[in-house]
Amino acid sequence: MSHTDQDAIWVENFEPAQQPLRIAVVTETWPPEVNGVALTLSKLVHHLRIKDHTIQLIRPRQDKYDIGDDKLGWTELLLRGLPIPKYPQLKLGLPSKKALIKAWIQKRPDLVHIATEGPLGWSALQAATLLRLPVTSDFRTNFHSYSKHYGVGWLSKPIVAYLRKFHNRTARTMVPTQSLRVQLEASGFQKLCVIARGVDTKLFHPGQRSQSLRDSWSADAKDIVLLSVGRLAAEKNLDLIVNTYTSLLQSGRKVKLVFAGDGPYRAYLQSKCPDAIFTGMCSHEELATVYASSDLFLFPSLTETFGNVTLEALACGTPVLAFDCAAAGEWVIEGQNGWLINGEDDKRYVLKALDICKDKKTLEKARQFTAASVANLDWHAIADQVEHIFRETIEASNIKAYEA
Numbered sequence: 001m002s003h004t005d006q007d008a009i010w011v012e013n014f015e016p017a018q019q020p021l022r023i024a025v026v027t028e029t030w031p032p033e034v035n036g037v038a039l040t041l042s043k044l045v046h047h048l049r050i051k052d053h054t055i056q057l058i059r060p061r062q063d064k065y066d067i068g069d070d071k072l073g074w075t076e077l078l079l080r081g082l083p084i085p086k087y088p089q090l091k092l093g094l095p096s097k098k099a100l101i102k103a104w105i106q107k108r109p110d111l112v113h114i115a116t117e118g119p120l121g122w123s124a125l126q127a128a129t130l131l132r133l134p135v136t137s138d139f140r141t142n143f144h145s146y147s148k149h150y151g152v153g154w155l156s157k158p159i160v161a162y163l164r165k166f167h168n169r170t171a172r173t174m175v176p177t178q179s180l181r182v183q184l185e186a187s188g189f190q191k192l193c194v195i196a197r198g199v200d201t202k203l204f205h206p207g208q209r210s211q212s213l214r215d216s217w218s219a220d221a222k223d224i225v226l227l228s229v230g231r232l233a234a235e236k237n238l239d240l241i242v243n244t245y246t247s248l249l250q251s252g253r254k255v256k257l258v259f260a261g262d263g264p265y266r267a268y269l270q271s272k273c274p275d276a277i278f279t280g281m282c283s284h285e286e287l288a289t290v291y292a293s294s295d296l297f298l299f300p301s302l303t304e305t306f307g308n309v310t311l312e313a314l315a316c317g318t319p320v321l322a323f324d325c326a327a328a329g330e331w332v333i334e335g336q337n338g339w340l341i342n343g344e345d346d347k348r349y350v351l352k353a354l355d356i357c358k359d360k361k362t363l364e365k366a367r368q369f370t371a372a373s374v375a376n377l378d379w380h381a382i383a384d385q386v387e388h389i390f391r392e393t394i395e396a397s398n399i400k401a402y403e404a
Contacts, residue, residue, distance in 0.1 A: 047383035093120025134397035198379035206317030227294035232263035291316035
């Protein structure tokens, strides 16, 4: 049977299928280590794997029993590391340029993504450059800001110079906020792109609130539970939480204080706040319940590149009081889902807490807006953005190689 000119003809155009990528991810921290870098990077790697990318994870061996885990859906290359001073549970990867060159000659990745800037990260940058592999990086930790809290503030400028040299040798550096991008560009960092961190809204949500947990804290309906989450360390500005809590008690406010986390500052904090509750380290599931069962999240840190705890608190329905920087500066809407303090004004922080805690209805009203404010920060969407950066970087590298 012949077709006439009037017959309908279907012409369908499909986008060409994109090949999965082979991605080498280099990091000096990884779960079960508990810190923002390890936890958020593991979420990103997991979602990249869901998208069928092949992942080679390169990290220091965490202890002599660490043999990796081949059930996670990616391969692991474990290298030597040394404990970090004052953080013995964390490892600093040792230089491993030869091992990386050997591994990448045997199984050449499409791209190397470096998440941390220690000796292992530097070795990865050198090896990738030698093998002409495209490299991207993350700016995840304000080491230069931390230095002043450990009596080595004089190291701040050399550290910034090293970080600038490191990141400017990569094709793209991902930063979590626009404000950090502006700050780094002013310090001479180049080729920056903003990729927010994600939050697991299936785990962190208001429905995790537990009356039995509040009962264990001896918190009744009129009590306002103040929460701090993270490492108990000097650089987290936890003295401001102590001052805030003390001022609230002295003013007659009905408040309880909960510290979720552990660290070298714990004994000091316990001496200053003997009535506070110290949970120690919490699992993700436990932490979600702690967030949702609290009434106000206190986050006075000024050294964060992001501060994922801010997003987790909001996702759990807990309003945030923080300085106008990092994740709080991007996602806290003044007077709606939380409150922001401009500058580094500790006095204003305390006064704002006193004002907020006058009436618990202020917090209950803010609670209505919190979870919705971060509903779009799903890890799947973040992985899509990162994949786009990876593909752009690989394409640009191929064009550059062809032109050479």
